[in-house]
Amino acid sequence: MxxxxxxxxxxxxxxxxxxxxxxxxxxxxxxxxxxxxxxxxxxxxxxxxxxxxxxxxxxxxxxxxxxxxxxxxxxxxxxxxxxxxxxxxxxxxxxxxxxxxxxxxxxxxxxxxxxxxxxxxxxxxxxxxxxxxxxxxxxxxxxxxGLELELAETEPLPAGRQQRDRRMRELVLTAYEYQCAFCGYDGRIGAVPVGLEAAHVRWWAFGGPDDVDNGLCLCSLHHKLLDKGVLGVGDGHRVLVSQRFVGQSPAAREHVTALAGRPLIGPQAGVRPVAAAHRSWHTSQVFQGTPRPANAA
Incomplete structure (x- = not known):
């Protein structure tokens, strides 16, 4: 079997x-x-x-x-x-x-x-x-x-399942000029970017393509918060912040709640921004609850 x-x-x-x-x-x-x-x-x-x-x-x-x-x-x-x-x-x-x-x-x-x-x-x-x-x-x-796994090892997907396009990361980071689309973070060690990742807006596991218009260049923190539904992308390509998020520290306010309503940083001219269909999927399937008003920050 x-x-x-x-x-x-x-x-x-x-x-x-x-x-x-x-x-x-x-x-x-x-x-x-x-x-x-x-x-x-x-x-x-x-x-x-x-x-x-x-x-x-x-x-x-x-x-x-x-x-x-x-x-x-x-x-x-x-x-x-x-x-x-x-x-x-x-x-x-x-x-x-x-x-x-x-x-x-x-x-x-x-x-x-x-x-x-x-x-x-x-x-x-x-x-x-x-x-x-x-x-x-x-x-x-x-x-x-409670699982102990070596996640560095990958299991080949069953026959008929599409494999990921490994070029997506470089294409997305280039499109957003190596800075987080939410906060602008652009750290490097020498010429190598540090803490920047290519995030799928519509998850690959749910039909999200490895295309630039389904991607965002995000710092590690904001990538995790996007996938947890704390952050999203709304109409006008502005940042959504969930009302369910609670953080009283200056760091939480600066790095999360203050983002509510801000326009995304990038992509560069000539590159397609996140497609409406992918934004809509994330809002309905991942984003938690109701967005904060832009002036709540």
């Missing part, structure tokens, strides 16, 4: 690029727990709060419940659920799972495969990370689910 292909083909509700990372997050969490204790069973009532936090931090902006993937991941052949009455999930409702004392864990065949081939766990995790989350979040997401 090709567990990597099965991992890549988790059945999810998708429409027009809508994010639904519920199953990938649960499977990453289960892999992390298996790595710590390969006989561990995850009682729903005991892991519900962990899963809620993962969905709140790495899931879509709208509210969701961990009961949905706990029940539905069974259909993908990688997960099983048991209750006090025997095998099988009682349903996708929180009350049903709690009342039945439901517990889940990786499917028996998958557990055996992971014990025979320990490297499979890391390869499955990298497929999940690459297909559902931007690279800027991979390390912290592994830490959040």
């Amino acid at each position: 090709d567990w990597l292909e099965r991992t890549a083909q988790l059945r999810q509700w998708t429409r027009s690029g809508v994010r639904a990372p519920h199953k990938p997050l649960l499977l990453l969490y289960a892999l992390g727990r298996f790595q710590q204790d390969d006989d561990d069973e995850l009682r729903y009532s005991a892991v519900e709060e962990d899963l809620k936090r993962l969905l709140a931090e790495y899931g879509p902006p709208h509210k969701t419940t961990p009961a949905y993937p706990f029940h539905h991941l069974v259909s993908d052949g990688v997960w099983e659920v048991r209750t006090a009455h025997g095998p099988g999930s009682p349903g996708s409702g929180v009350r049903e799972l709690r009342a039945a004392e439901a517990a889940g864990r990786l499917a028996p065949e998958l557990r055996r495969a992971l014990r025979r081939q320990p490297s499979l766990l890391g390869r499955m995790a990298r497929v999940l990370l690459d297909l559902h989350f931007p690279p800027s979040l991979h390390s912290e997401l592994c830490e959040a689910v």
